[in-house]
Amino acid sequence: xxxxxxxxxxxxxxxxxxxxxxxxxxxxxxxxxxxxxxxxxxxxxxxxxxxxxxxxxxxxxxxxxxxxxxxxxxxxxxxxxxxxxxxxxxxxxxxxxxxxxxxxxxxxxxxxxxxxxxxxxxxxxxxxxxxxxxxxxxxxxxxxxxxxxxxxxxxxxxxxxxxxxxxxxxxxxxxxxxxxx
Numbered sequence: 001x002x003x004x005x006x007x008x009x010x011x012x013x014x015x016x017x018x019x020x021x022x023x024x025x026x027x028x029x030x031x032x033x034x035x036x037x038x039x040x041x042x043x044x045x046x047x048x049x050x051x052x053x054x055x056x057x058x059x060x061x062x063x064x065x066x067x068x069x070x071x072x073x074x075x076x077x078x079x080x081x082x083x084x085x086x087x088x089x090x091x092x093x094x095x096x097x098x099x100x101x102x103x104x105x106x107x108x109x110x111x112x113x114x115x116x117x118x119x120x121x122x123x124x125x126x127x128x129x130x131x132x133x134x135x136x137x138x139x140x141x142x143x144x145x146x147x148x149x150x151x152x153x154x155x156x157x158x159x160x161x162x163x164x165x166x167x168x169x170x171x172x173x174x175x176x177x178x179x180x181x
Contacts, residue, residue: 028180029161051164057131061087061121074114078133081108085127092116 029049049056061067063085069092072078080089082103089109090100102122103109111117121127160173 025181027162027174030178030180048160049162050160051166053134053166055133059129059131061085061119061127061129063121063123063125063127066118066120069116069118071116072111072113072133076133077113078111078131079108080111080119081130081132082106083128083130085121085125086123087127087129088120088122090118090120 080087080103082105084105086102086104087109088100088102089111090098091111092098092115101109119129159175161175161178163171163173165172
């Protein structure tokens with residue numbers, strides 16, 4: 001034992017509970033910059049916040065903008081909370097039929113992993129949404145109906161404002177335009 005090192009058996013529960021944790025930092029992410037839009041007209045600010053375990057995305061869409069048909073990885077269940085405005089979520093079932101749900105402020109919609117779906121802003125107000133998902137190694141597989149607008153640069157428009165790699169205990173991406181300590 002190194003001099004001045006206390007054996008774990010002599011540590012209090014409070015001391016012991018933190019001994020395995022790395023240095024920790026909280027981050028504040030601002031959402032006041034929503035000028036950029038992707039090819040579908042969706043404004044995303046502050047883009048994506050994620051760790052190895054989850055991702056969180058805030059986005060806005062003015063009616064009648066939409067996120068066209070797409071499919072996430074089968075392990076990426078998604079929960080969206082409508083903060084303002086209204087949206088229509090349409091899911092395509094295996095038999096080709098559709099299920100449609102409309103959500104308004106403070107209503108959630110659950111989209112199962114692997115489900116082919118689309119999101120449309122409806123009504124008169126901008127749809128603002130907070131999307132949470134357990135992060136999968138392939139976060140977003142897109143299968144858009146119309147490939148004419150889809151380019152390799154589309155994926156780069158959903159960049160990380162903050163990405164904390166908890167397995168390596170390092171910040172991989174931190175956009176100083178949005179993130180502060």
